[in-house]
Amino acid sequence: MTPEPDLRDALLAAVPSLRAFAISLSGQVDRADDLVQDTLLRALSNLHRFERGTNLNAWLFTILRNLFHSEYRKRRREVEDPDGSYASRLKVQPEQGSRLDFEDFRSALAKLPSDQREALLLVGASGFSYEEAANICGCAVGTIKSRVNRARFRLASLLNVDDVDDLGPDSMTRAALQSSI
Amino acid sequence: MMGDNGNKLARLIPEASLGDQLASDPKLDTTSQKRIGDQLRAMYDELVQQPVPDRFKNLLEQLEKKDRETST
Structure with a gap:
């Protein structure tokens, strides 16, 4: 199946968001790039299944997510991250300053159950609607x-535990959060 | 360990009871929700803005070239 020029451009244009999703899911840049490459190849060989006029990105995310999960079913022990290995792998080498800013957030994200992390990434970061995310998953x-x-709530409590002063100025909110956990 | 517990807790609630109202789920106040959302997007945007590795451009170009050669 050949990529027509405009389709090739569309696929290429989708790569940055596919990579961001794959890196955030897997915690490894190399692995994420392999996933994105497999996604593109899979997409090209299944182009006849793509309904023209529907959301190409959503279709690609669906493929990537399915590849990610079938790979993870084979390597089950890596699905969750009890010992923080996901977090320590998640070194994405942006500029030093900004990486440090996100360090706490990344390690909190890594502590979420994978289904929650995935849902939050799709809706909260990749900009899909709840309906699109439901289709993708x-x-x-x-x-x-x-x-x-749940993901948001869990993140808030994780970040709260790590850095109480950073959650927000409202101590009533903080007390309420803590008492409801 | 915490991840496992979270999963089990989540699964205690039958899918059928998960309506749109989310009566059984904890709710965050809007300030915290916004902070979480802002941090998530900031982290994610940094990833999205990374330059696309050449391997992807090369891959698509190669595929196109290969196909041109076989079809002509």
Whole structure:
């Protein structure tokens, strides 16, 4: 199957967001790039299945997510990250200053269950609607909403534990958060 | 360990009861929610803005070239 020039451009244009998603999912840049490459190859050999006029990015994200999960089913022990190995692998070499800014956030993100992390990344970072995210993950919209909600809550409490003063000025909120955990 | 616990807790709630109202889920106040969202997007945008490695351009060019050669 040949990429027509405009399709090739569209695929290339999708690479930055696919990479960001893959890096955030897997915690490894090299692995993420392999995933993106496999996604592009899979997409090209299945172009006849893509419905023209529908969201190309959503289709590509679906492929990438499925590849990621089938790979992870083979390497089950890496799915969750109890010992923080995901977090320590997640070194993405942007400028020093900005990386340090995100260090706490990344390690908190790494502590989320993978289904919550994935839902939050799709909706909160990649800009998909709840409906699109539900399609990508093959689950109900309510499930996605619930996962996103839990992910946010969990992140807030993780970041709160690590750095109390950073969560926000409202101590009532903080007390409420802590008492409800 | 925490990840495992979180998963189990999440799975205690049957899928069928997960309506749009999320009655059983904890809710964040809007300030915290915004802070989390802002940090997430900032971290993610930094990844999105990284230059695309050449391997992807090369890959697509090669595929196109290969196909031109075989079809002509």
